[in-house]
Amino acid sequence: MAEFKKTAIPVTREEDYPQWYLEVIKAGELAENSDVRGCMVIKPWGYTIWENMQRELDQMFKDTGHVNAYFPLFIPLEYLQQEADHVEGFAKECAVVTHHRLSVNSEGKLVPDGKLEEPLVVRPTSETIIGASYAKWVNSYRDLPILINQWANVVRWEMRTRLFLRTAEFLWQEGHTVHATREEAMEETYKMLNVYKEFAEKVLALPVIEGEKSESERFPGAVSTYSIEAMMQDKKALQSGTSHFLGQNFAKASKIKFQSKEGKEEFAWTTSWGVSTRLIGALVMAHSDDNGLILPPRIAPAHIVLLPIYKDENEKQAVTKYIDGIKKEISELRLFDRKIVIHVDDRDIRGGEKNWYWIKKGVPLKIEVGPKDVEKNSLAVVKRNDPELKKNFIGKDEFIKNLIGTLSTMQDEIFEKALKFRNENTIEIDNYDDFKKIFTPKNEEKPELHGCFARSHWCGNRKCEEAIKEELKVTVRNIPLAEKESEGKCIYCGSPSRKRVIFAKSY
RNA sequence: CGGGGUGUAGCGCAGUCCGGUUAGCGCGUUACGUUCGGGACGUAAAAGUCGGAAGUUCGAAUCUUCUCACCCCGACCA
Structure with a gap:
């Protein structure tokens, strides 16, 4: 049996790290560039990862008392104007809507028409538009705290973009909270930073360092900004989440005032915090190898891919029946409250190609099932995070009995490997x-x-x-x-x- | 916005300097056959306004002018 000499990804990390990153995304079918400058198309495999992140985070937000809501995509220009530092920080990179109609000119081309009295800014972040609502909602200390999160897209007209790490439009969640006291807002800021740390480390297997940003890296308009920072395999840092203590700056700008217990009118204290689809980039750069993606089981779109192997109709029937049995047994199992997702790849393409396809996609467990396995009641299992990608022949019952343990262990191994790398560097x-x-x-x-x-x-x-x-x-x-x-x-x-x-x- | 570069088939490119039959190559796609437990091979087929406009010429992917788009390097950034 010939050993594979080349790697599945045409460029290795050593040779050209940025190119390797792009190739991993391409090979894993996570996303691609679109015809719109700086905007990406997130493909199903990448989007499912995002959905998994959303589900986990959303639960964590709800467990800490937050609720979801949705605010407008467009922000009146004057709102953005209200906080001086905020203006300074975001003014340069906003998409602006100036017209509200298209008409056909004499050459038959579509041209913008119907100029807006006041231009609208496509949100680069929503402090100001959400603040306008909060100002209406908050009158008394009894109205506080407000603990709201929104899942949304935002637009920042970046000069240079990279898939997931920096795109003109990206998906994220932004939490915006209002509190009666400084202490409570501060506590919220730390609490959410901690939620992010726990999410990154437990779910994404990504070790992060919690800390405060220096003045120059602070969110425009914030009193203090905190971040979680992760190390990528090129030893660079990736800011993976931020939590901002906004003091009373935005409350003053948006006039979020309330009457305290003592009957005094006071400005409220606000926070905001967010993580974005950038986390997918973090996931790719922290864990993947020269054969492509390696996904921690808790975030992987599928835990297991089954590759049936057969030569004729008889074998096909036997193998299919065997696989159906496996699927049924596993359907009862849960990994951290999530159903085990099995994908059966029955496409009529060559076996070798199929093998590599799933390695590049980063599915934690790849299982080949052929006539010999049916006969012996066994399985040929490959763990994606095994550098050798060694094929292990395991009894079927034993495999299923240990499955949750196996996946949990892989989750831990991936975290430990990343942690070891960070500590060494x-x-x-x-x-x-x-x-x-x-x-x-x-x-x-x-x-x-x-x-x-x-x-x-x-x-x-x-x-x-x-x-x-x-x-x-x-x-x-x-x-x-x-x-x-x-x-x-x-x-x-x-x-x-x-x-x-x-x-x-x-x- | 400053400096550099590239636009030719779905993708990656050759051809452009020095104009000349029907614009090629690799990968991919489709069909058929042989293969098949670690990335197969053969045969055939489909697919291109050569970024766009104007010009020079008997003749332009190739020369000239204009224009558009994208990429890289800076400044800026979750």
Whole structure:
């Protein structure tokens, strides 16, 4: 039996990481570019991953007392105007609707017609439009808190786009809450950051670092921004979720006021928090290998793919009957409250091709079922996260008995592997020369995979951060909440510092 | 918005510098046959306004001018 020499993905991570990322998405049929600049088509396999994320997160939101609602796609220009920093942060990258009709000109071409009195902005985020509603809904302290989430699409007219990581239109959820006190809003901000951490680590098998963003990376208009940061296999950081404490900034802008118990009129305290389809990009870059996607069982569109093998009608009948039995037995099983999803690939294409198709799609368990298996009451099982992709012949009953355990173990293995990678590439650095060295590729022309998460001291001065960014394209990813205070000197200027932060290159 | 590049079949490309029969190649697609427990092979077939417009010419994918779109590198970013 010939060993496979080449990888399923035409480019390896070592050779060209960005290209590898695109090829994995293509091979896994997650998404593709559309004819609309910067906008992607999310294909069924990718969208099912998103649906699975939605289902898990939605439950977590509801378990923490939130409800869903929906607000308009269009925002009146004046709303966006209300918060100065917010304007500054978003004004440059918005799609604007200026007309409300199309007419046919003398050359037979469609042209915009019917100019709007006031242009409408396609939401880049919904603080302002939701704030307008909240202002009406909140009158008394008895109306608080408001804990609402919306699942929506937003548009940010980005200059450079990449599938899932940065697209002009993307899908996300945005939570917007209103509270009577600073403390309560702060608590909400941390609570949701934690929800994201738990979701990322338990469901996506993606280890993340919770922390506060530096001033320069803060959400426009927020008092403080917190993020979860994950390490990709090129050792770059990907901001995977954010939770913002907005103080009273947006409440003042939108006039969200209430009468307190004491009868005083006060501005409310608000938060917002979101994760997007970017998480799919995180999933791809954190776990996949040179043979394509590797999906953690809890998020995979299917847990198992069954490949029937037969040569003639007799064998087909026997194999089909055997498979139907397996499906029936497994239909009772649940992995974290989710039914086990089995896909039977009965397409009339070559076996080898079919094998690789599902490897590239990242299905956790691939099972070949042929006449020999029917005879022996066995199965040929391949675990996707096994680097060797070794075929194991297992008794059918034993397989089914252990199935939930097997999938849970795979989920843990995928997390542990990512965690190990991150730990190995997280380095305490106290010397700027070392810092510079690790973030500088040996080959400038075609940079090899380099860098790390550098745990270094930072004085908190924006100027040091900017200088480092300028020189090395490295930024403060966040200031970890778990990081204990320690005496040290700023990696750049040498001023006293009380805390280590995470420096890294990022997406 | 500054610098560079590319538009030829569904996808990836050759041909363009130096104009010349019916515009090719690989992959994919379709049909048939042989194969089939690790990415098969053979035969045949379908598929192209050469990004668009104007011009030069007996003749333009090829030369000229204009134009559109996209990609890469910067600045900006979930």
